[in-house]
Amino acid sequence: MDPNEHPERWQQLWETFHAALREDPVRRSAFLEQACGADAELRRAVEELVAAHEGDPDFLARPLLLERDLVDDRRSGSVEQVDIPPMLSPGQILADRFEVVRMLGRGGMGAVYEAIDRDLDTRVALKVLGPEIARDPGALERFRRETTLARRVTHPNACRIYDLFRHGDGPILSMELLEGETLAERLRRQGPMSPAETLPIAQQVAAGLDAGHRVGVVHRDVKSGNVMLVEGPQGERAVVTDFGLATSTRTAQASALHLTRTGQILGTPAFMSPEQLEGRETTPATDVYGLGVVIFEMLTGKLPFDGDSPYTVAARQLREETPSPRRFLPDLDRRWERVILACLERDAADRFQRTTEVVAALKGERKVPSARRASRLARRGVVAAAILLAAAIALLWPRWMGRSPPEESRGATAVEARVLIADFDNRTGDPALAGLLESAVARALAAAPSASLVPEEQIARTLRLMRKPPDARIDVAMGREICLRDGIRALLTGRIDTVGSSYLVSVNLVDPQDGSVVAAMAEEAGGPADLADAVHRLAARVGESLREEIQRIRDTQRGLQRASTDSLRALELHTEAEAAAGDGDYGVAEELFRLAIDEDPEFASAHILLMWSIYNQGRPPEEYLPYGQRALALADGVADWERFFIRGSFHQVRGEYERAADQYAAVLRLQPSYFYYGALRSLYWLKQRLGRPEEFVPYALRATTALPEWFEVHAFAAQSLVETQGRLGEAERYARRASELMTAEDLDSSRWEGAWVLLFPVHRGWVENDPEAALAELGRVARRLPKMSSRARVVVAQLVGFHYEYLGKLAAAEEIYLQIPDDDTRRYVLWRLELERREVSRWGEVLRTYNPPYPGASEVVFLARAGLAGEARELLASLEVPTEPNTRALRLWAGGELALAAGNAADAIPLLVEGVEALRGNRLAHSFFWAAGALAEAWRQQGNVERALEVLLDAARQKGRAFSGKSGWTEVRLQLAELYRHLGRDADARAVEEELRGLLRYADADYRLLRRLEHLSPRPGLEAGQ
Amino acid sequence: MTRPSPGDITRILEAVTAGQKRATDELLPLVYAELRRMAQARLRREGPGQTLQPTALVHEVYLRFFRGANPRWENRRHFFSAAAEAMRRILIERARKRARLKRGGELRRVELDSSTGATEPAPEELLALDQALGRLESLDARMAEVVKLRYFGGLTVKETARALDVAPRTVNQDWTGARAWLRREMGRSEPGV
DSSP, X not given: OOTTTOHHHHHHHHHHHHHHHHSOHHHHHHHHHXXXXXXXXXXXHHHHHHHHHHHOTXXXXXXXXXXXXXXXXXXXXXXXXXXXXXXXXXTOEETTTXXXXXXXXXXTTEEEEEEEETTTTXXXXXXXXXXXXXXXXXXXXXXXXXXXXXXXXOBTTBOOEEEEEEETTEEEEEEEOOOEEXXXXXXXXXXXXXXXXXXXXXXXXXXXXXXXXXXXXXXXXOOGGGEEEEEETTEEEEEEOSTTHHHHSHHHHSOHHHHTTTTOOOSOGGGOOHHHHTTOOOOHHHHHHHHHHHHHHHHHSSOSSOOSSHHXXXXXXXXXXXXXXXXXXXXXXXXXXXXXXXXXXXXXXXSOSSHHHHHHHXXXXXXXXXXXXXXXXXXXXXXXXXXXXXXXXXXXXXXXXXXXXXXXXTTOXXXXXXXXXXXXXXXXXXXXXXXXXXXXXXXXXXXXTTEEEOOHHHHHHHHHHTTXXXXXXOOHHHHHHHHHHHTOOEEEEEEEEEETTEEEEEEEEEOTTXXXXXXXXXXXXXXXXXXXXXXXXXXXXXXXXXXXXXXXXXXOOOSOOOOSOSOHHHHHHHHHHXXXXXXXXXXXXXXXXXXXXXXXXXXXXXXXXXXXXXXXXXXXXXXXXXXXXXXXXHGGGSOHHHXXXXXXXXXXXXXXXHHHHHHHHHHHHSOOOTTHHHHHHHHHHHHHHTTOGGGGHXXXXXXXXXXXXXXXXXXXXXXXXXXXXXXXXXXXXXXHHHHHXXXXXXXXXXXXXXXXXXXXXXXXXXXXXXXXXXXXXXXXXXXXXXXXXXXXXXXXXXXXXXXXXXXXXXXXXXXXXXXXXXXXXXXXXXXXXXXXXXXXXXXXXXXXXXXXXXXXXXXXXXHHHTTOHHHHHHHHHHSSOTTSHHHHHHHHHHHHHHHHHTTOHHHHHHHHHHHHXXXXXXXXXXXXXXHHHHHHHHHHHTTOHHHHHHHHHHHHTTGGGOSXXXXXXXXXXXXXHHHHHHHTOHHHHXXXXXXXXXXXXXSOTTOHHHHHHHHHSSOHHHHHTO | OOOOOHHHHHHHHHHOOSOHHHHHHHHHHHHHXXXXXXXXXXXXXXXXXXXXXXXXXXXXXXXXXXXXXXXXXXXXXXXXXXXXXXXXXXXXXXXXXXXXXXXXXXOOOOBSSOOOSOOSOOHHHXXXXXXXXXXXXXXXXXXXXXXXXXXXXXXXXXXXXXXHTSOHHHHHHHHHHHHHHHHHHHHHHSTTO
């Protein structure tokens, strides 16, 4: 097809090609059929081009890089002489001591020579380092410090470092002379090795590294190029070279952002651990990572994450699942595979902590750290709302949000913050600078993990909407408008000025919503030649501050509202689906959402709710995440509230709670909408999980004016006021309003909110030490139970039963529980009631009878207190994701209880101190009270009665917010009375006992807390007479 | 070789009115020399074993050339075309040399630092690409120009669009199409195919 002869054919070819690419791949063939008709030549050409395009999408995708040998090729006369580290010539004498024999090679750290140490009459290696180290006093000092440390490493598998001295411009290091080839060269020459060949080398490398770790030196640049294979009398010896040297150059110190500042590659990205690429602290586990890569490479000849820049490698580490070596070597032993993958864990804490452990594990002498993702709980599937009730109230949204997320597969990328770069204000009078700085900053940012640039095409699209030409200058005002329209969270503005003969480039990070400057930074360039460097430096800083500040920049709202579907049928199906999901029929909902999507494949909302339906059935991420992703992709075209909800949902199922909360908060800042209430519930749940429930209160209060007719939002407001702050008076106003608004249908559809509203007067009676009023209210609610729908009854009966328990009326509670129409829930609460009926010392017999379907930290504590430490520990280890703040708090508590039960009060105290703080304000009030009680007990055992009193008094003050777990409060109070008695402060004790006696005056005679109280002062009358 | 001064550039650019091809040709030697010189200086500063992005270099040369001047967009375009072409020549020249050395086996580079991850294609592949690019140029000059600016010059889509005075969308299409075309073309020229 020669366009010179047939220009119209050439054009036709490309038009068809681009049109074909726009088609869905499955329809492409049909499209070509129609577009090309009988023109077989055209069709073949397009098909070939499409195949070429898809076969290798990365072809030419990266610009070529210039490598050093572009200018280092001395043989070519056309190239100017370049000066590299000082050259030493054979026969030259250095420091009156070393006679140069020959050059051995040249590498990243400088050139290496063989020399004779005349003083000791031995052959040594001299490493001549680049002059850049000598020129930077800081670098030289670091280098000196590191070599001093590295000199302490004496091990046959670590290259000895002798002395550091100076010659001419640069420092020179004398080292053990090693003759042989590097492991990298061996692998290049011979290809991959068998496990049998690999093991001895890995073992020696591990031993060499461990020798360094034992004297406090982390290698930081473990790679096959830094392992020498030396022939010796006892066979081949593997020696780790360049120990600790990596630190002294900027290589390991700088973060990835700095590394690319000048577009260069320092270090060896493919071998770098995530913490190095992120510029974080390095530990021996960093070398474990490097060792893992080396073993991987020895076996497969491949690297797990390859790439030419730290960014590429970092991006792959983040985005891609760590590839199993078995992908390249299917026969590899499973144990080896597990060991290697454990070395390559992203989080250093999940790896082996010592290199020698790696080899022990390869040999099967040591266990492999278990991969974190297979938590027992996660596999068990859906955690139904009923459980979280363990003495508390699950206020989760049972439809969508009722399930704690399974541990997601690591390494997925998060949606990044988008940044728009405005055209910089050029005040230098030099038009040449226009555009260059922006693109330099853009290029540096494009690689930053925290930010993504708004695509050109999107800007052009928005400009079109604004009726501006596509090349319109984007000044600050226009930049803000684009951001507001497109929901972009950050605007980067800048200016460049001349100051004398130098330039000043300054950049502001602007919140588009109000134009406020979130961060400002500037760099100076001595002259035009330094400008590029200055811009790179600046871009690196912008990348860093973006990462930090982006959270503070609020989400924006967009004025444009577009219907999320234009198909009425799809909308109807969507509504039916949602109703099914509301009833907990997620399977039905899934089907209906799928039908809705068939009607309108672009229906974003149906996609995200389909994701939730699948998620709620406890199916794995690979089944539901694609729909979330699809929804995200469609979210550009939908209304703001929908988009924020979609993003929030997506983050939530991925366990990215902070981001999810931001997105839901954005929904709540908009006008009330379809997803408003869903976002409110999710935000409530997330703030709980994040351990900052108090942050939810303002949203709840605002919601009451946004949706004044909804009883649920009033209930929420009351609830959050009570739970986080115990603000009873204020809460009462909202609770009363909620109760006025609530209908029987409301109670059926919003059961948890409804139940809470019904029980609020009971709570008030209890807080005000008025058990009569509380019981009267309870009776009223209990009498309504038979009239409620069975779904509502499940929930309300639990709460009524709990409150009978709190007042010590266990028999009444049992009667209520028996009315619960759901088998699992009934069994569970009755089991819990059995515990309440016994002294703690006899809990064991109950705990052994029944395995709660969804155990949590409370169960760990039951076991610990019952003296079943082994079971408790096992359960604790299997609990879900420890990084979630709420789970973390519960684990701290459970861990503290375990220590205390084992008699280690000293170990328990720090855990419990932190646990109590983390649980303060948590919805599960019983956990707070129990943890406080345990902490007080630990202090008492340590003889610190003052602290014990302090803890108990503080906990007792939290009475108002104890909607759930009231018996925990009673127990803390009892503990206080006991302590007063113990201290001989009988008057104080009596006051507390009086109060408790009042509260429990209708309790069953054998209620354990009442018996404890009577044990304390069996006959109050007698005592008074003393 | 004497260093070009901004004055030279301006003079050449102003003098050339006969179209892009000629302006590019006239500029080429100057840009070429300057690029080489700066590449050396920069790489020297970075130390051994390093790489450099052509973009950074091209922009630096650009700043140097146009300092104090007020280039019209045509001049910018000429410059970038020349720079991308110069870059292509530098890289191709080196690939030729490498391919020769590889065959001769004369040079064995001793590497202590076995850098991993090939950043660029093998010399043979680069030469094949260049040949294919030559064929594309004879069919569609703009598509070939886009490849030079993007691949050899390291320009972004936006910069390329500015340099060619076309819409970014057009650049994108040309870029996608050209890559597919080159890929197919190179596949064909492989022996035995």
